[in-house]
Amino acid sequence: MKLLTLLSLFVTYLVTDCINIENTAGQFFSSGHTNNWAVLVCTSRFWFNYRHVANSLSVYRSVKRLGIPDSHIVLMLADDMACNHRNPKPATVFSHKNMELNVYGDDVEVDYRGYEVTVENFLRVLTGRLPPSTPRSKRLLSDDRSNILIYLTGHGGNGFLKFQDSEEISNVELADAFEQMWQKRRYNELLFIIDTCQGASMYERFYSPNIMALASSQVGEDSLSHQPDLAIGVHLMDRYTFYLLEFLEDIHPASKANMNDLFKVCPKSQCVSTPGHRTDLFQRDPGSVLITDFFGSVRKVEITTEVVNLTDPIEQVDESPANGEAREEMYSYVDQLPVSEIIHQRRRSHHCLTSHLTS
């Protein structure tokens, strides 16, 4: 009798285990995306807006740590805080006081810097209407199976976001830009996070499908900064992004945390402002959307089961030497930045070999 119950328990455990494997395999393909992109924008300049640069860099750091490579991240920083001559610790940008965490790191890749961060360039990156001479690293080359994370931070107001202290982008323009992205199927799903004053006004006008939006404060509220560091002399982070960073530090690439946990980040007791979110345009239930669907880059893989049987031997590419002299093979490093090819001055040959000089 006991053996029977034990056996039945064992069998049920096996069955549920099989179902679990099926579920994880099924979950792989339930999100419908194959690659991830991130567009992180900091829109304010001047030393006292240190915290906005620290905000963007901390999201950049999390996104990189969870797997999105630099080639898929477009980072726009309106000012250089790390090498600002008012920075007592050059080449660093800290997010926690007492200089606990340096979010600048040593492999940061800023794509748009300083005065290149304008409303026009931001909209050009989103809609893809860049001049043909723009290099690959400055483009958003997403397709219809890309999940894109867009993070904006800076000074904002009711219905606008201020760029570089001189121009602004309105929520209508942003909504139109997203609609143009949808028309051209430049995204599968979009997560929009904004950390500014009255941030919720920026996502009010969205009307394209598959967009989920989070903001750090409602209309009429200000987003407040977190803590100053007395040695550096400025506020280091904004509250919402500070608690967002703490939340993301607990996420690892195989984590199963979902969007409902993200909505709970920074409640009113910690943030003073009320964070808001908008999910009515999103088709999936937020509880089934993993954090790593947007912040990380978990690739789907399939095992290769078939192989082509190749039997021909390799043809030797014989180069008959001219005048009977053997030609010496010249090795050279490929141009790191092929400027002349980028600006279309020279035709590119189609078989390029990069060889490392071996000793």
Add this chain to the structure above:
Amino acid sequence: MATAEVERRRGQLAALSIAAVVIIVGVPLWWKTTETYRAWLPVSQIRELAKLQLQLSADVEVVFARGTVTPEQQKKVPLTQTQEEDHAVDEDTALKYRYETKYRTATIMEEDALNKPNAAEADLSLHVLSESPCGSLVIYVIPESSSLLPEDVKVYIGQRRTALLRVPQMRTAKTLEQLLHHLQPHIKQVLRVMSFSRADITAALSDRVRFHPGNKESIADSMRAFKSSPGYEITFSLLNPDPKSHRLHWDIEGAAQTYIQPLLTKMSPVANFSIDSQTLHYAMLGVNPRFDNTRSAYMLNADSLAHVINPVEARLGSNAASSNPVLNFLLYVPDAYHSPLYIQDQNKQEVPSNAFHSPRWGGIMVYNVDSYYGPEAEFPVDININMAKVMGVFLAQLRLLLGVQSSPPPPGFLVAPCGSTGLADWELDRLMWSRSVENIATATTTITSLAQLLDQIGNIVINDNIAEQVSSAVTSLQLAVAELEAGNLKFALQFSKEAIQASEKAFFDPSLLHLLYFPDDQKFAIYIPLFLPMCVPILLSLIKIASEARQKRREKQAKKD
């Protein structure tokens, strides 16, 4: 008295003439100088194209071998039939599939070819006899008693555009119509595999119609292949985490030329390809493999494969000058400590190819070199990699990623292994069908949404070059649809590629940036300080003139009475 009257008249004339100048000259001038230049677009033609109605035609030739038709049936052959099938995808997209089937009997030379000992040789000799043009098919119906095909196989699909169909004898078939009716479902099945099927075409239309497939396999199939693009970049990378122990040599130039280039040359009507290669030293995998005692080897299980790609991807370069999609093929040689390294699938079985691929990204193969040297070898060891084995795997992955091979064939079908080029002719045809449809669908969506956008936002300037691109895209689209209807697959693909290129160039033109969102209160705020100070005196004097005229008329009335 008179001078006051003259003064007043002069004042009235002045006010009236200023008002006249403002209204007749000023307002049109202001209107003209503040309007944006918008070149003419063929809006009506674009609206026509928005309702996509495509017709796909394929020519099929059905050849009856000796023994499949009775003599009296044979008298009615040769015969031509046309079948049409409607497929309404949604309210804006409708497709029609048209098959022009020609029935005939086999010639003596074809009979000789069909008497060869096995199917592969028959296929070869049949191809020598006649070459079918692009987009057409030939199906040879062979009697049930024929020994060409093995027992359980009813259809053999060759490397070119021929298929051998063995149909069970129908004893009650007296007339040719009954025989054709009996053959119809089998021929339809063959056509669905070898040319276009509803599933393929619906997947190709995924830009217009959101594909809602039923099961996980279809989702995976639709996500795997790259979308249609004018060019692709293929990069082969050799990852050597342990250069101290292994000195690897791979003849990538020769291997790419011998094994990969024939496939790419054959696919040149579809897209341009460029091949790069690189070697990365000290490139580790992101995961730690476990040692398995039973097999005395290190194992990578299927769940951890997803995390392998990301740490490596950061170190793979890409061509800065082009925006084409990149296919990465990585060959990983494990370090001496972790050799041999095998991949195991969900059922803990070893994978024979020892490779895996990621949809829309590329593939990775693990190549073990522990068999090349013994324990007393002196490090570093020189190792020549067997490129035929490696390229066999990469070629299979390349076929999957380019969308050449999709679903497995139905039961009872035997597909010949693809030849030395790695691509059968009918596979190329099938790819060309779906690419043409995909290009046409994408181009029409782009042009329609561009027209809609330009219509909605009145402030965008439409330059002449954009109008030119749009017109040329519209013409190419109309030509592509016409060629598809006529069945000329190559031309249809070419026109569809031109259409897509022109439409993308027009849509992504840098001058089409709409930064001019003016809410109404901002418009008033700009114009009022300019126009109000000017208009107020004019309006007041006009009102004064009008009230004086009215008063005078009233006085005249009073005088009359």
